[in-house]
Amino acid sequence: MDRVKGLELTGAEIVVRCLQEEGVEYVFGYPGGAVLFIYDELFKQDKVRHVLVRHEQGAAHAADGYSRSSHKVGVCLVTSGPGVTNAVTGIATAYMDSIPMVILSGQVPTHAIGQDAFQECDAVGITRPCVKHNFLVKDVKDLATTIKKAFYLATTGRPGPVLVDIPKDITAQPCEFVYPETVSMRSYNPVKKGHAGQLKKAVQLLAEAQRPMVYTGGGVILSNAAAQLTELVKLTGFPCTNTLMGLGGYPGTDRQFLGMLGMHGTYEANMAMQHCDVLLAIGARFDDRVIGNPAHFAQNPRKIIHVDIDPSSISKRVKVDVPIVGNIPDVLEDLLKQLGGTKVQDIAPWWKQIEQWRTKDCLKYDRASKIIKPQYVLEKLYEVTNGEAFVTSDVGQHQMWAAQFYKFAKPRRWINSGGLGTMGFGLPAAMGVRLANPGATVACVTGESSIQMCLQELSTCKQYRLPIKIVNLNNRYMGMVRQWQQFFHGNRYSESYMDALPDFVKLAEGYGHRGVLIDKPADVEPALREAFARKDELVFMDFITDQAENVYPMVPGGKGITEMILSEEL
Amino acid sequence: MRHIISILVENEAGALSRISNMFSARGYNIESLTVAPTEDASMSRMTIVTAGSEDVIEQITKQLNKLVEVVKVVDLSEAEHIERELMLIKVRAGAKEREDMKRMADIFRGRIIDVSDNTYTIELTGNGSKLDAFIHALDQGAIIETVRTGASGIGRGNRVLRV
Numbered sequence: 001m002d003r004v005k006g007l008e009l010t011g012a013e014i015v016v017r018c019l020q021e022e023g024v025e026y027v028f029g030y031p032g033g034a035v036l037f038i039y040d041e042l043f044k045q046d047k048v049r050h051v052l053v054r055h056e057q058g059a060a061h062a063a064d065g066y067s068r069s070s071h072k073v074g075v076c077l078v079t080s081g082p083g084v085t086n087a088v089t090g091i092a093t094a095y096m097d098s099i100p101m102v103i104l105s106g107q108v109p110t111h112a113i114g115q116d117a118f119q120e121c122d123a124v125g126i127t128r129p130c131v132k133h134n135f136l137v138k139d140v141k142d143l144a145t146t147i148k149k150a151f152y153l154a155t156t157g158r159p160g161p162v163l164v165d166i167p168k169d170i171t172a173q174p175c176e177f178v179y180p181e182t183v184s185m186r187s188y189n190p191v192k193k194g195h196a197g198q199l200k201k202a203v204q205l206l207a208e209a210q211r212p213m214v215y216t217g218g219g220v221i222l223s224n225a226a227a228q229l230t231e232l233v234k235l236t237g238f239p240c241t242n243t244l245m246g247l248g249g250y251p252g253t254d255r256q257f258l259g260m261l262g263m264h265g266t267y268e269a270n271m272a273m274q275h276c277d278v279l280l281a282i283g284a285r286f287d288d289r290v291i292g293n294p295a296h297f298a299q300n301p302r303k304i305i306h307v308d309i310d311p312s313s314i315s316k317r318v319k320v321d322v323p324i325v326g327n328i329p330d331v332l333e334d335l336l337k338q339l340g341g342t343k344v345q346d347i348a349p350w351w352k353q354i355e356q357w358r359t360k361d362c363l364k365y366d367r368a369s370k371i372i373k374p375q376y377v378l379e380k381l382y383e384v385t386n387g388e389a390f391v392t393s394d395v396g397q398h399q400m401w402a403a404q405f406y407k408f409a410k411p412r413r414w415i416n417s418g419g420l421g422t423m424g425f426g427l428p429a430a431m432g433v434r435l436a437n438p439g440a441t442v443a444c445v446t447g448e449s450s451i452q453m454c455l456q457e458l459s460t461c462k463q464y465r466l467p468i469k470i471v472n473l474n475n476r477y478m479g480m481v482r483q484w485q486q487f488f489h490g491n492r493y494s495e496s497y498m499d500a501l502p503d504f505v506k507l508a509e510g511y512g513h514r515g516v517l518i519d520k521p522a523d524v525e526p527a528l529r530e531a532f533a534r535k536d537e538l539v540f541m542d543f544i545t546d547q548a549e550n551v552y553p554m555v556p557g558g559k560g561i562t563e564m565i566l567s568e569e570l
Numbered sequence: 571m572r573h574i575i576s577i578l579v580e581n582e583a584g585a586l587s588r589i590s591n592m593f594s595a596r597g598y599n600i601e602s603l604t605v606a607p608t609e610d611a612s613m614s615r616m617t618i619v620t621a622g623s624e625d626v627i628e629q630i631t632k633q634l635n636k637l638v639e640v641v642k643v644v645d646l647s648e649a650e651h652i653e654r655e656l657m658l659i660k661v662r663a664g665a666k667e668r669e670d671m672k673r674m675a676d677i678f679r680g681r682i683i684d685v686s687d688n689t690y691t692i693e694l695t696g697n698g699s700k701l702d703a704f705i706h707a708l709d710q711g712a713i714i715e716t717v718r719t720g721a722s723g724i725g726r727g728n729r730v731l732r733v
């Protein structure tokens with residue numbers, strides 16, 4: 001640990017200095033009793049900017065969206081008790097998708113801990129299962145090192161949120177400030193390079209493959225390996241599919257891309273996944289929404305190569321033949337080097353089969369409809385934004401349609417809660433995205449139910465002039481719940497109808513934004529064009545869409561990925 | 571299959587609950603768990619007895635290694651090892667039973683460590699099945715109280731777990 005001569009600072013000053021040292025631009029937060037000293041220090045400087053959200057869940061999602069769209073650490077600051085419990089949903093969301101975040105939470109003074117003090121809760125205990133790691137700072141002397149460790153843990157290995165709980169008295173105590181330049185922990189040593197022997201085995205399998213398939217997930221995005229992945233897929237000529245979290249890892253417009261796979265994946269991607277003979281899985285975890293029933297998946301024999309930074313993701317749900325633990329860009333560089341001089345098989349027959357699957361045109365929908373089809377809105381969104389927008393989403397049907405119809409050409413453009421599936425994520429995440437990418441076009445694709453879960457952040461958008469374009473696919477139902485009830489619960493739409501909806505146009509106007517109601521297909525494109533032309537305004541577009549539309553294809557829960565329900569249009 | 575997993579973990583507040591949390595959150599079973607500091611005060615050693623298929627045990631060791639405070643993990647039952655557990659058992663030992671009870675303790679190489687007019691407290695060490703056998707060998711009505719530490723284990727010979 002390098003030491004420079006330090007000055008005497010208070011704990012609160014140390015917190016702010018640490019954030020400055022880490023190059024933190026924005027802290028998303030909400031003040032309260034336990035963090036008053038820290039807020040006082042934030043007030044006295046202008047390097048670290050604070051974004052005042054309207055609810056701590058919004059702070060966590062905004063920090064998360066900031067991180068996902070920029071590869072920087074998202075930081076949030078909340079007070080003790082309800083401050084931190086409100087943030088838990090956002091922390092769990094980041095944890096499930098491995099997003100590097102540092103959450104600073106205030107705590108009651110050390111002497112009051114355990115006394116059921118006002119606004120006390122066991123923040124470390126409550127967040128333990130949904131963070132990569134967490135700390136309670138008991139001595140001001142440990143404060144700077146702990147914050148350093150938090151940033152180090154959040155960003156290295158498999159990334160994730162790290163919480164630092166800081167009692168109020170610690171923030172008032174003086175201590176010499178030294179920010180460690182490096183930190184090492186004997187119990188934490190993430191690997192980088194893949195094992196040479198395993199790499200060799202992988203190259204041999206790939207060279208021999210008759211029906212190869214590349215399947216990649218969020219790990220490719222998080223580790224910034226999209227360029228290497230694209231090179232590898234191009235070099236080999238293999239087909240490629242992305243998970244919901246992996247979209248943008250490989251250009252969505254390319255011929256070798258089969259679309260997203262999984263529960264709402266394309267017919268061709270799911271068929272190829274099932275029938276390939278060698279599967280190269282990269283930064284993906286074979287989860288239930290991706291491979292469906294593992295026993296069904298195992299019915300077709302195939303060799304699996306699995307590249308991941310986290311050993312515990314390997315052979316968790318599916319037995320793997322060649323595990324490669326390592327940092328994905330490093331592993332892909334090594335694979336590229338070795339594959340460069342290796343001849344792969346002629347896979348023309350495999351492509352012929354895939355092209356035949358592709359002719360199914362599984363995303364087809366009724367284009368002659370008099371009612372607005374949600375898929376149509378997303379196609380037009382894609383056209384109007386030239387495929388270059390940052391798109392955040394909430395959770396449900398609109399999320400799946402966005403994933404299917406917006407062809408992401410670049411990584412970090414598609415921002416959604418894949419693992420936890422958090423409704424209410426989209427709007428606050430979009431705030432973080434816009435702050436991380438000043439001037440960028442940011443769309444939040446949502447539904448009338450999801451948007452109401454973090455609606456209060458419309459106020460934050462006004463305060464910080466965040467001109468997000470909200471694409472509200474309003475079908476007056478929790479659409480995905482309704483779809484499951486239609487398919488699996490005998491059309492009994494128990495509590496999935498959204499009654500007593502607000503007038504979203506007036507609501508947007510009430511917050512000082514622009515609101516537009518669109519209820520005819522012919523108005524969709526002009527409305528989008530007009531909204532996106534308003535560079536400095538938040539526009540809330542309320543699209544009244546078909547209530548009965550379903551997301552197809554669909555693999556029912558517990559079924560195999562080739563047991564898809566297809567659209568009646570086919 | 572029963573497995574004995576030994577863990578070296580940073581001696582920090584919350585480390586134990588991180589580990590036990592992980593077991594319950596992921597639905598793994600804990601048959602017993604013991605923990606105490608080692609010769610190096612900064613580190614604790616934990617022994618967890620669990621059961622599961624090979625796949626489950628592989629996941630358990632991976633998930634344990636993933637915890638930031640865990641320094642090292644080894645599945646002791648993968649190779650030669652020694653396992654011991656301590657039991658303190660309080661039994662009825664009135665004038666009538668006294669002799670028999672003493673003999674039974676001797677057979678199992680137990681030691682009587684406390685005596686009252688009508689009870690003995692016996693200390694017994696061994697692997698779990700020996701302690702079970704002792705309990706079963708007694709007249710069930712004679713048992714007043716038992717306390718067991720859960721298994722501790724160590725590798726045989728040159729097999730060591732240290733930093």
